[in-house]
Amino acid sequence: MGRKNIIAALVLLGIGIGYGILTSRLPGSTARGVPGPAFFPWLVDICLLVLSAALLVQGIILVRREGAVRLQLPSWRVATTLILFVIYMAVLPFLGFIWASIPFFAALMMLYGARRKVFIVASSAGVPFFLFYLFGQVFKIPLPQGSLHILGL
Amino acid sequence: MSSAVLHGFLAASLPINLLATAVGATLGLVVGMLPGLTISSGIIIILPLTFALSPTLAIALLLGLYVGGMTGGSFSAILLNIPGTPSAAATAIDGYPMCERGEAGRALHGAIFASFVGGMASFLCLLLIAPHLAQVALKFRAPDLFSLVFFGLTTVCSFAAKSLVKGLLSAVIGLLIITVGQDPIMGTARFTFGNVYLLSGFNFLTALVGLFAIPQLIINLHDTGRVAAQKVKGGLGSFFPKWGDIKRMRRSIGIGSLIGSSIGILPGVGGPIAAFISYDYAKKVNPNAKEFGKGAIEGVAACESANNAVTGGALIPMMTLGIPGDPVTAILIGALLVHGLAPGPLLFMEHANFAYTVIIAFLWANIFNFFIALGGLRFLIKLLATPKPLLMPTIALLSVVGAYALQNSFYDVFSMFFFGVIGLLMRWLKMPVVPLLLALVLGHQLEKYLRLALTESQGHVAIFVTSPFSLLFLCLAAVSIAWSLYAERKKGRLDADGS
Numbered sequence: 001m002g003r004k005n006i007i008a009a010l011v012l013l014g015i016g017i018g019y020g021i022l023t024s025r026l027p028g029s030t031a032r033g034v035p036g037p038a039f040f041p042w043l044v045d046i047c048l049l050v051l052s053a054a055l056l057v058q059g060i061i062l063v064r065r066e067g068a069v070r071l072q073l074p075s076w077r078v079a080t081t082l083i084l085f086v087i088y089m090a091v092l093p094f095l096g097f098i099w100a101s102i103p104f105f106a107a108l109m110m111l112y113g114a115r116r117k118v119f120i121v122a123s124s125a126g127v128p129f130f131l132f133y134l135f136g137q138v139f140k141i142p143l144p145q146g147s148l149h150i151l152g153l
Numbered sequence: 154m155s156s157a158v159l160h161g162f163l164a165a166s167l168p169i170n171l172l173a174t175a176v177g178a179t180l181g182l183v184v185g186m187l188p189g190l191t192i193s194s195g196i197i198i199i200l201p202l203t204f205a206l207s208p209t210l211a212i213a214l215l216l217g218l219y220v221g222g223m224t225g226g227s228f229s230a231i232l233l234n235i236p237g238t239p240s241a242a243a244t245a246i247d248g249y250p251m252c253e254r255g256e257a258g259r260a261l262h263g264a265i266f267a268s269f270v271g272g273m274a275s276f277l278c279l280l281l282i283a284p285h286l287a288q289v290a291l292k293f294r295a296p297d298l299f300s301l302v303f304f305g306l307t308t309v310c311s312f313a314a315k316s317l318v319k320g321l322l323s324a325v326i327g328l329l330i331i332t333v334g335q336d337p338i339m340g341t342a343r344f345t346f347g348n349v350y351l352l353s354g355f356n357f358l359t360a361l362v363g364l365f366a367i368p369q370l371i372i373n374l375h376d377t378g379r380v381a382a383q384k385v386k387g388g389l390g391s392f393f394p395k396w397g398d399i400k401r402m403r404r405s406i407g408i409g410s411l412i413g414s415s416i417g418i419l420p421g422v423g424g425p426i427a428a429f430i431s432y433d434y435a436k437k438v439n440p441n442a443k444e445f446g447k448g449a450i451e452g453v454a455a456c457e458s459a460n461n462a463v464t465g466g467a468l469i470p471m472m473t474l475g476i477p478g479d480p481v482t483a484i485l486i487g488a489l490l491v492h493g494l495a496p497g498p499l500l501f502m503e504h505a506n507f508a509y510t511v512i513i514a515f516l517w518a519n520i521f522n523f524f525i526a527l528g529g530l531r532f533l534i535k536l537l538a539t540p541k542p543l544l545m546p547t548i549a550l551l552s553v554v555g556a557y558a559l560q561n562s563f564y565d566v567f568s569m570f571f572f573g574v575i576g577l578l579m580r581w582l583k584m585p586v587v588p589l590l591l592a593l594v595l596g597h598q599l600e601k602y603l604r605l606a607l608t609e610s611q612g613h614v615a616i617f618v619t620s621p622f623s624l625l626f627l628c629l630a631a632v633s634i635a636w637s638l639y640a641e642r643k644k645g646r647l648d649a650d651g652s
Contacts, residue, residue, distance in 0.1 A: 004582055012326075015329075022344055026341070026343055035607050036339070036341075037341040039607075044332060048325050048326075051321055058318060075374075082574075085367075089567060092563065097554075104550075109542045109543070112546065113542050114542035119542075131550060131551070135201070135558065139205035142561070144563075
């Protein structure tokens with residue numbers, strides 16, 4: 001935990017410094033005693049820097065007490081799920097909800113341990129179609145159709 | 154007031170609203186029961202559907218889900234020794250040994266009955282306390298409101314965090330996020346980098362979906378396959394709990410209802426703590442104390458009445474002060490805001506009819522929850538066998554749909570994923586997400602009232618201690634921080650002794 005705390009504290013300190021620089025560019029108060037748009041961000045930034053420094057100290061103490069523990073990388077399943085999400089979001093505007101969701105759903109089902117092909121095919125086709133029509137027809141919230149619907153797909 | 158109560162009763166009792174409450178309670182029972190799904194994730198799944206509904210219908214559905222979820226959590230705690238929700242963790246202590254003894258039906262019926270009584274007790278608290286508290290809250294000025302919101306934040310941090318520094322950091326990250334967009338007083342664009350989407354900041358509900366749904370998907374990756382499917386040893390027995398059991402549970406239910414309702418009012422404490430405190434008290438005052446932990450129905454009743462009593466208690470600060478009592482009420486605030494209704498003291502002034510509709514819908518939610526849970530028990534426990542390979546991808550799709558449906562914008566889908574990654578990183582760091590969530594809900598008010606108060610006093614901070622209400626809230630905030638520091642030190646000492 002100590003090493004994780006140190007990494008997080010350093011990242012947060014970096015964010016705090018960057019945020020401080022951006023805050024310094026905001027307009028100040030318009031009249032004496034009246035806080036301007038930069039007032040609250042300054043307070044937040046000070047809190048962020050102080051707490052990040054405290055986390056850093058805690059992390060260093062933990063590492064000294066327990067020794068440095070090797071950091072574990074996320075499992076391939078976690079990484080694959082996140083990559084699938086990114087790909088899905090990237091293709092969603094072009095393919096539309098149904099065509100983008102079918103392979104995404106099927107891939108996720110396999111990641112969660114589904115093996116029966118009929119179950120995967122039926123579910124990955126059925127659930128996106130059901131949601132598309134439920135939202136579009138019943139709730140009148142149209143889901144993205146993508147660019148392919150121009151071709152009649 | 155009486156006409157508003159009558160209007161609330163009539164509105165909440167319309168067949169369509171009753172149907173929504175019943176559907177919500179059923180969904181809540183299912184969501185609460187399935188390990189790996191929380192009430193928050195259940196509400197997030199259903200949230201996009203509520204955008205198209207009227208505010209009354211939407212809140213009836215969500216309240217049903219909230220109440221049902223609390224009861225549903227006990228089913229898997231009793232049958233599998235896996236609490237469906239954190240609030241049901243204490244229920245497993247006595248519930249599971251009863252199940253192993255072949256008394257699963259008795260434990261489940263006892264839990265449902267205790268949940269019902271706890272829920273009804275908290276309904277009475279909500280009905281009697283909320284309007285008066287709203288009247289008091291109307292007298293609050295900017296410094297009082299700032300101190301109140303600040304107290305709400307510190308309480309949540311201290312209770313939600315195992316490490317105070319991480320809890321506070323989580324809240325500060327939330328406050329940092331809410332500064333993106335136009336500032337609440339002058340409308341100056343801050344940290345938008347010229348992006349028009351960022352002008353209105355990050356949508357709270359988008360953040361919520363990401364923070365809860367994505368980590369939920371990842372956690373469940375490590376535990377694939379069916380949740381569980383097993384035969385209930387000894388069967389379920391009669392439809393209603395036995396009179397002898399009701400008599401045995403009465404003291405525990407009384408304690409649980411009282412503690413749960415009181416704890417629910419405190420922002421951030423929530424069901425799990427209420428359940429454990431009630432269990433402890435019930436054990437102390439019960440003549441059957443030595444049976445606790447070995448399968449005493451009194452133990453199950455204490456926990457279940459307490460965690461269901463929390464629901465009504467948590468609605469009190471949400472409705473009267475706009476301060477969420479737990480993550481679920483934070484989501485409810487977001488859901489009401491989507492419909493243009495801001496919870497707070499003005500809700501009882503400007504939308505009194507709606508406020509009482511919510512209160513009466515909560516009553517119906519408890520009644521439906523009781524009958525659906527008892528009547529559908531046999532069917533509901535079969536759902537414990539729902540395959541995760543179907544459930545989890547459906548949640549993934551619904552989280553994307555939920556984010557998109559807010560404004561029909563892909564920007565919300567991307568920001569949902571961004572918050573999901575933040576949620577994962579926070580989980581990796583063992584940093585609690587709840588303070589961040591609460592900061593997202595309360596942050597704008599915190600800034601607005603701080604700046605208004607300082608403008609009123611021309612920059613003199615003494616305004617926060619000269620107002621009695623403000624001073625009271627600041628003292629409570631100080632006590633909450635001091636308490637969590639003490640708790641952290643004590644825990645550290647215990648850990649050191651243990652090792």
